[in-house]
Amino acid sequence: MFASNCSGCNTAWAKTFYDNFSPRIGFAFSPGSSGKTAIRGGYSLFYGPLFYSDFGNNMNAGYTASPNPVSQNGFSPAFNLSGGFPAYPAPPTLDPAIRNNQSVDYITPGFGKPPMIQSWSFQVQQQLAPDLILSLAYVGNKTQNLRSAAAVGMYNNYPLQDLSLGANVLTAPVGSAAATAAGIMAPYPGFVGAVGNALRKYPQYRRFNTDCCLENDGMSDFDALEVQLSRRFRNGLNLQLSYTWSKTLTDADSLLPGQNAGGGLYQNPYDLYQEKSVSSQDIPQMLVLSYIYQLPLGKGHRFFQHGIANAVLGGWQIGAIQRYQSGQPLPFYCASNSFSPGWDDCFRFNPVPGQSVYVPRGTGYNPLNTPYLNNAFFADPNPNPGAPLVFGQLSRVTGYRMQPYFNEDVNISKRFLFTETMYLEFRADAFNIANRHIFAQPYNLNPAPNNAFTNFGFVNSTVDTPRGVQLQATFSF
Template identity: 25%
Template sequence: MARDGRLGDRLISDDRTNFAPRIGWAWNPSEKWSYRAGTGIFYMQDTGNPRFDMARNLSGRRRDNTLLLTPDLTLDTPFRGVGTANDCGVAPPLVCLTNIYVLGNVPDRKTPYMWQYLFNVQRELGSSTALEVGYLGSHSFRLERMFDWNETIPSTIGSVQSRKPYPEYTKVQEIGNVAEAKYNSLAIKLTRRLHQGLSVLGGYTLSKSTDNGSGIRVLNGDTLFPQNSFCLDCEWGLSVFDVRHRFVTSVLYELPFGQGKPFAQTGVGAKVLGGWQLSTIINKSSGFPRTVFTGSDRSNTGGGQDRPNVTGQDPNLPGDEQTIARWFNTSAYVTQAAGTFGNAGRDTVIGPGIFRVDASIIRNFRFGAKYIQFRLEAFNVLNNTIWNDPNTTLSSPLYGTINSTRTPMREVQLGLKFVF
């Protein structure tokens, strides 16, 4: 393939404006208090090589969309119009590549970057314990996401193709610096180093992450393209990975028996009671936000990923009203008028949270510097049901219900390790 000379020898131009200053500050007014602050610019590199999507243009590309609930295409007939007269003058079963799907790059693409800032306070509580409280925030710019330069204008009049800005093409797909993100968090951490057989690491985070696109590719319910590529502000909402509350604590306790311990240092007591360790990890967190879709192409744009209208009611039910038969307020959304986009935002329904306890019992049998370790480990030891996200398709008969679990039930395993 020959170049036309307009882009030089590369797919995108160099970005020579990447300047990443950083500054930090620390102050210890006493032996027990410590203050820290910092800010800086951090640049992010490409992932997944999206620049080379253009290579798929060489063979020509056509994609006919269908609806999930009422599909009219199959593996045997993946395109419409095959076997009928077409505009190219080719005989069936050849496919006419009219209205092709085009993939492009933004030639003056800029490097995405994040401005990050933090402040925390640390207080020593005794000789082996410390408490830390801090704020961490960030604002990300020039993030990349996929969008369509040839988005169909929603309407009930005329064909989908005739309402595109460039009707000779279907989608004109680009990955550009069109997304932005913000993150703010308050974090509390308690650390106890191993002392008198007890070690504790506990943390709680209150955070909020928002953006108008959580990734280039489809991620946990986010769509590949915006509902409307000409209104990226309409995509602003919670990130698909936002977790409002998260509490994680790990505890390790060595029984106070055996050699080097306060009790039963020798004899039968040391052999029977010595070398035992108990540990646990407790994880409790809020659910992830998810988007409600109509499940049909109400906008008549050929996409099938429309969001509905909101009624003004809170979509999230109080905790004591949430059941797997009705996890969220299904009356908070209604189907929008035909030929229009819905006004519901992204990621407005919060799914089930997680509460999980893992535990282990360990026994060490020592032979000088060597030892054999026996492990009994239990995951989800309380056998707590951790539900998956609810169905958020408005036209589905399962709308609002939960029909699966996120993680397995209790699992127990045994292990034996020889350390030498």
């Protein structure tokens, strides 16, 4: 973008798109005459917001000036107001070399295209019995033009074919014997830097900042089978059982590199298809059971309707919400010592055959002195600096997961009726009644296979809370 009338310049942050058509369509019908079956479906297309808050004042190069007159001898004034303000070049300055040897920011012309989300569903509902309904549904969505950090690598990295030079050559200074032997020369007079930096697309810049590349090349896919069994409140029982089997794939887990552990780091930004993996938020299996049951005891019920038995045994109700789901997938940081000048992205680890990613845990597992993850599972894909650089085999977010999440919240209550509209209710809620401990991801997901004293793989927190009991009394009138 240029605030000028130069040839080929524009004065917009990004191109504006006027084709954000957002249709929605749905249908529902009940085949046959029983009215016990319903079939529904729908499709929608909508758009997400754009984020323009990244660059701050980084786009002012060439359009601001901060003159700083200096005294010629250290004693005389830098200038006298009676002689007027010293002359200085007024912006804009369109010299293409103005940011040489400095970091720059960049907005791709297509950044103005917002994320596009397509969503669809198909559901069949069947009444199995009075107040009991079974639902089967397929739900999916596809998102394009997601904000991602891929462009950082495309502008900061040398071409893929130059990986074959190896780390020794790529880290050698331009002009050295290693660089000369490889046929690498300075890209322009006065260049100072390593071979890797000289081979980049724009060697005159130190780098494109990590918040530089306002681009939206990311995508995600979500597909799910949803099964639900529902019973409306009848004969003292209300119940809902839900099961979801799903998968979320994406190449844009994070807006910026380095976020979400290794999940925000690309290995090959030139081929985003290879960066597609399960999302860091992928939970493939989830089962949720919730219910309320009024015991058939006391006035208005089948048993113990009168006297002391009614007062003691009547009015009791129990309920619970039980959740069981897969663990969170694990991303890992880059392999140690695999970065080189001119390569801004990741070289991921290789798995070591015969090693498990998890440390065996017995019944007496203590997270204070035993890691959750096995450091010996990981191997640097480039242990030899003289050999060509190669990418690691682990995916951006791996299929390895933390332990499953299990939780049960239970409540019990008793109601004392005084009149038709006046009653006193006592209630006890027990959260995480089994007092399970579900570990959070380790605080250090950066393997160091050659360091026996690393703190990689240790956990220091949980994703749930200890068992808690809450008591309450309510008087209603």
